[in-house]
Amino acid sequence: MSWARWLAAFAVLAVLPFFLGNYYNDVYRKLLLWITLALGYNFLFGISGQVAFSHFAFYGVGAYSIVILLFQFSLPLPLAVLAGIALCIIVALAVAIPSARLEGFYLALATLALAQLFIVVLNEGGSVTGGTGGLTNYRLPDVLGMRISGPWYTVVIAALLVGTYAVLWRLDHSWFGRACRAVRDNPEAAAAMGINVARTKVIAFTLTSALAGVAGMVYAFVDNTVNPPIFGLENAFLILFMVIVGGAGRHAGAIVGAVLLFLLPFVLSPVIGHHHVLVFGVLVVAAILLQPRGLIGIYDELRRRLA
Amino acid sequence: MSSGAVLLEVRALTKRFGGLTAVSGLDFGLRQGEILGLIGPNGAGKSTTFNLIAGTYGADAGEIRFADEPILGLAPHGIAARGIIRTFQHNRPFGGMPVLDNVLVGAHTRFRSGLWRLVAGGGGGEERRQRRRAEELIEFVGLGGLEEADVGTLSFGQGRLLEIARALAGDPRVILFDEPAAGLTPSELERLGDIVRGIAARGIAVLLIEHDMRFLLPLAQRVVVLNFGAKIAEGPPHEVRRHPAVMEAYLGDAAAL
Numbered sequence: 001m002s003w004a005r006w007l008a009a010f011a012v013l014a015v016l017p018f019f020l021g022n023y024y025n026d027v028y029r030k031l032l033l034w035i036t037l038a039l040g041y042n043f044l045f046g047i048s049g050q051v052a053f054s055h056f057a058f059y060g061v062g063a064y065s066i067v068i069l070l071f072q073f074s075l076p077l078p079l080a081v082l083a084g085i086a087l088c089i090i091v092a093l094a095v096a097i098p099s100a101r102l103e104g105f106y107l108a109l110a111t112l113a114l115a116q117l118f119i120v121v122l123n124e125g126g127s128v129t130g131g132t133g134g135l136t137n138y139r140l141p142d143v144l145g146m147r148i149s150g151p152w153y154t155v156v157i158a159a160l161l162v163g164t165y166a167v168l169w170r171l172d173h174s175w176f177g178r179a180c181r182a183v184r185d186n187p188e189a190a191a192a193m194g195i196n197v198a199r200t201k202v203i204a205f206t207l208t209s210a211l212a213g214v215a216g217m218v219y220a221f222v223d224n225t226v227n228p229p230i231f232g233l234e235n236a237f238l239i240l241f242m243v244i245v246g247g248a249g250r251h252a253g254a255i256v257g258a259v260l261l262f263l264l265p266f267v268l269s270p271v272i273g274h275h276h277v278l279v280f281g282v283l284v285v286a287a288i289l290l291q292p293r294g295l296i297g298i299y300d301e302l303r304r305r306l307a
Numbered sequence: 308m309s310s311g312a313v314l315l316e317v318r319a320l321t322k323r324f325g326g327l328t329a330v331s332g333l334d335f336g337l338r339q340g341e342i343l344g345l346i347g348p349n350g351a352g353k354s355t356t357f358n359l360i361a362g363t364y365g366a367d368a369g370e371i372r373f374a375d376e377p378i379l380g381l382a383p384h385g386i387a388a389r390g391i392i393r394t395f396q397h398n399r400p401f402g403g404m405p406v407l408d409n410v411l412v413g414a415h416t417r418f419r420s421g422l423w424r425l426v427a428g429g430g431g432g433e434e435r436r437q438r439r440r441a442e443e444l445i446e447f448v449g450l451g452g453l454e455e456a457d458v459g460t461l462s463f464g465q466g467r468l469l470e471i472a473r474a475l476a477g478d479p480r481v482i483l484f485d486e487p488a489a490g491l492t493p494s495e496l497e498r499l500g501d502i503v504r505g506i507a508a509r510g511i512a513v514l515l516i517e518h519d520m521r522f523l524l525p526l527a528q529r530v531v532v533l534n535f536g537a538k539i540a541e542g543p544p545h546e547v548r549r550h551p552a553v554m555e556a557y558l559g560d561a562a563a564l
Contacts, residue, residue: 171425
């Protein structure tokens with residue numbers, strides 16, 4: 001897609017918050033963040049075929065590292081962002097390189113262990129991570145003398161979403177995206193086409209993990225607090241559910257899944273309280289059993305029949 | 308006929324699986340633009356030889372040289388990137404992609420744009436060029452018009468043709484065909500024969516494992532016969548089929564020759 005279309009998408013998403021009140025601005029920001037995460041996870045899980053549970057942990061690594069680097073190491077913002085990305089890349093490589101040569105099952109285990117370990121580190125991190133209470137009472141440093149807040153910070157999140165989508169879309173529509181799909185579908189045949197299977201997996205994992213980290217950095221200044229429960233396994237599974245229900249392997253599927261599963265609790269909570277998790281469970285099982293291509297698969301099917 | 312320089316050279320190649328010697332001291336050379344058949348009874352070591360050349364297995368002894376460089380020990384993707392591309396005995400399409408994208412995966416090693424360039428929105432010219440080439444190859448194998456078709460909707464024979472287009476997309480200098488005729492109808496066989504000749508005419512060296520002698524013998528310029536992992540005969544098809552050792556190896560299966 002051309003720059004003009006990405007800019008147009010950004011303009012639409014960035015204008016909207018100026019018409020929303022405080023409450024809906026907050027809901028909107030989190031919706032955009034979930035879509036960003038789901039798009040990245042879809043590239044990893046749906047397109048690259050890697051079953052990893054660390055995506056949300058990297059979101060947490062990004063969020064915690066930006067706060068720690070800014071306010072405990074007193075780094076300037078650009079440097080803190082770069083250092084945070086570097087940290088995500090190092091952690092991602094440390095997990096991906098040993099796992100890439102093994103079967104997918106071991107990546108699932110390694111990333112599950114990483115996600116759990118991350119929570120332990122957060123809880124036991126003393127004054128650096130703030131322990132169980134996390135870190136709080138901070139705010140985004142001024143950028144070029146300007147304070148970015150309210151709907152203007154939502155504009156930053158819109159830029160994050162569109163930027164992430166543009167990166168993933170372009171990679172997907174290139175030799176790299178095809179290599180990822182080929183490795184997912186048939187690694188042996190992919191290797192016979194000259195594709196370095198392990199390298200392709202490691203790059204996809206590291207790239208999507210770094211993107212999750214960047215999203216986490218942006219998230220850190222949404223609530224101006226980071227604490228361990230946010231980055232627990234519950235949310236790691238929620239992204240997986242979003243991608244499966246929406247339709248794994250399709251960007252539109254990730255978006256539909258994220259919007260649906262993020263907004264569903266708002267609709268269901270007044271009716272059934274916290275039992276909405278049950279509805280999620282039913283949706284995921286139904287998707288896996290009845291419609292492995294997810295909601296976007298149903299849409300494709302309808303379009304084909306009408307055509 | 309086999310006039311080009313020797314492109315792929317196999318010397319004293321040996322592969323053991325436990326106590327079984329699957330390939331034993333095998334020597335042969337493959338010339339540019341040549342169609343060389345590799346035949347032998349079941350278990351003779353043909354597929355093992357393929358897997359050794361393609362880097363799927365490591366050898367216990369011997370040497371494989373491609374364009375005067377040793378390639379034994381390279382990973383399969385490294386060997387493919389050097390220009391030795393194999394097809395599989397059973398079609399292995401990438402199911403989640405249309406025909407055109409399958410062929411573009413075959414062109415993987417031809418792409419030069421780095422990831423940063425792609426992220427910045429570059430690489431479009433190269434992508435369009437490779438797409439046009441992929442369309443030409445789809446046309447060449449006779450799948451024209453099916454570029455956007457889901458690979459799941461192809462017939463078995465069409466799937467075989469897709470495998471060939473995909474292999475050609477990597478600009479190979481050597482193609483290894485593992486029983487390409489298996490499961491094809493007579494008219495598809497005829498088409499396949501034309502395609503293989505067309506490939507060799509482009510200067511690509513073709514190594515062909517085949518059970519269907521009616522298909523192979525008119526096609527190959529030279530044949531190497533294996534039995535129990537060792538070469539028992541080599542030469543033009545009409546000589547090899549009368550070779551005593553070959554007749555003995557195929558004893559009781561004379562109709563196959």
